[in-house]
Amino acid sequence: MTRSELVILAPGPLTTVQDLGRPGLAALGVGASGAADRGSLRLANRLVGNVEGAAALELTLGGLQVRIEGAGGGAGAGAAIVALTGAPCPVTVGGRAVGMNGPVAVRSGEVIVVGVPAEGVRTYLAVRGGVAVPEVLGARSTDTLSGLGPEPVRAGSVLPIGSETTGFPVVDQAPVRGHAGDAVLRVVPGPRADWFDPEALRTLGAEPYLVTAESNRIGVRLDGPELRRTEVAELPPEGMVRGALQVPPSGRPVLLLADHPVTGGYPVIGVVADADVDRAGQLRPGDRVRFRVR
Amino acid sequence: MRFLSAGDRALLVELDLAAEAAPEPARLYRALMRDKPAGALEFVPAARTVLVRFDPALTSSALLAARIGEVARAMEDEAAESGDAGDADVLEIPVRYDGEDLDDIARLAGLSVAEVVARHCAPVYTVAFCGFAPGFGYLTGLDDALWLPRRAVPRTRVPAGSVAVADRYAAVYPQASPGGWNLLGRTDVAVWDAARQPPAMFVPGVRVRFVAASGLPR
Numbered sequence: 001m002t003r004s005e006l007v008i009l010a011p012g013p014l015t016t017v018q019d020l021g022r023p024g025l026a027a028l029g030v031g032a033s034g035a036a037d038r039g040s041l042r043l044a045n046r047l048v049g050n051v052e053g054a055a056a057l058e059l060t061l062g063g064l065q066v067r068i069e070g071a072g073g074g075a076g077a078g079a080a081i082v083a084l085t086g087a088p089c090p091v092t093v094g095g096r097a098v099g100m101n102g103p104v105a106v107r108s109g110e111v112i113v114v115g116v117p118a119e120g121v122r123t124y125l126a127v128r129g130g131v132a133v134p135e136v137l138g139a140r141s142t143d144t145l146s147g148l149g150p151e152p153v154r155a156g157s158v159l160p161i162g163s164e165t166t167g168f169p170v171v172d173q174a175p176v177r178g179h180a181g182d183a184v185l186r187v188v189p190g191p192r193a194d195w196f197d198p199e200a201l202r203t204l205g206a207e208p209y210l211v212t213a214e215s216n217r218i219g220v221r222l223d224g225p226e227l228r229r230t231e232v233a234e235l236p237p238e239g240m241v242r243g244a245l246q247v248p249p250s251g252r253p254v255l256l257l258a259d260h261p262v263t264g265g266y267p268v269i270g271v272v273a274d275a276d277v278d279r280a281g282q283l284r285p286g287d288r289v290r291f292r293v294r
Numbered sequence: 295m296r297f298l299s300a301g302d303r304a305l306l307v308e309l310d311l312a313a314e315a316a317p318e319p320a321r322l323y324r325a326l327m328r329d330k331p332a333g334a335l336e337f338v339p340a341a342r343t344v345l346v347r348f349d350p351a352l353t354s355s356a357l358l359a360a361r362i363g364e365v366a367r368a369m370e371d372e373a374a375e376s377g378d379a380g381d382a383d384v385l386e387i388p389v390r391y392d393g394e395d396l397d398d399i400a401r402l403a404g405l406s407v408a409e410v411v412a413r414h415c416a417p418v419y420t421v422a423f424c425g426f427a428p429g430f431g432y433l434t435g436l437d438d439a440l441w442l443p444r445r446a447v448p449r450t451r452v453p454a455g456s457v458a459v460a461d462r463y464a465a466v467y468p469q470a471s472p473g474g475w476n477l478l479g480r481t482d483v484a485v486w487d488a489a490r491q492p493p494a495m496f497v498p499g500v501r502v503r504f505v506a507a508s509g510l511p512r
Contacts, residue, residue, distance in 0.1 A: 239345025271301030
């Protein structure tokens, strides 16, 4: 059997292997990690006939160039099937322009070139059969905080394509919502909302916050109205969830994403609804975000 | 005990550590692991809280709070009856006391180096919780003479196996990482190995004793 693989020619600003992570180990100090935009990862996998949690590439601001080698996992001789979802990028395969959010056949030796997205941050490239790098603690995700999982993808990286599939691709094109305009994220008051001025939750919901350039897979750093604390005591470390709005002494919240620390020492004023956290994973520096406090 | 909302899929249980029979977070964690409430996905003990992540399709914060309250009350009754010795096993960690900060620690504590070592080896510690890095356990039980602030300037690299103290905690660095704790010495015990099951030796609730590896230094 021919071995199939992804040969990375250029990694872009940051490309990592991600699946749905390793939840359940936080008590050992191991964060869940996984795709920052889980819905887009799941969609990409469904489009190529993979299990939803198969490992794929998570591109940050595009820029990836990758060559497919060998007969792809279950795709028939000499071809692989890929799909791109998430932040919309211009994409070519062997020089032909192809669309996002649908399965694309790629012949052995052809190069996929992904440009820079016009909106959003993270693009997912799934390949039929999945990216089959070795698992670490039951997952193939790169945790950028702890360093667990595969190394970030580099020029010259060769990633094996697996053979686990669930069926054949049946959808040509999936309808998806774009990432343009202000993001609106629903928030419920967090465990330490009472450590803040009674006006702080109103302040959080009143004005938009600006996404700063210091944002990454660990968290989205925001700039905007100060959320004033009234309780000045040090918070002993406590467990954190994805979507938590932690407020350091600056009063500007940090929205925790996939690679957040297991425990944190800043009070959490609110938590973004789980269904809206994927949207938060697509916020790019300069974007505006509004919180709708329930 | 208070139950605080931590979003639509998590609940934060805050324990009143001043109360006489109240369970510590690590003990509540172990009780919940033994007798998992329906719909609970995982429990994350910390300094005075246990975070409970749950599947909202299977349970609710209110149902979980009621069930966790029952578990905690049962633990209080047990503790009142038995005096609660905890698990009998104590993990022994041999240490070479040759850490870079040993002299500073002795000076700050107003003790001799030999006394620092003796006081570090005397208690049976409990892994209260993990955090900071995979397998990094915060051990409680430290002699209060050794409660020292973190170093003003953290090191950019602390080697794996470094045995250290900071605030009211003792710890062993599971992997090489940056860090600001005060270094007492080194152990060869791999407290973390991603290929092992479970990967962490210092699981919340585990009891630990440090042993001077080759007599006292100097």
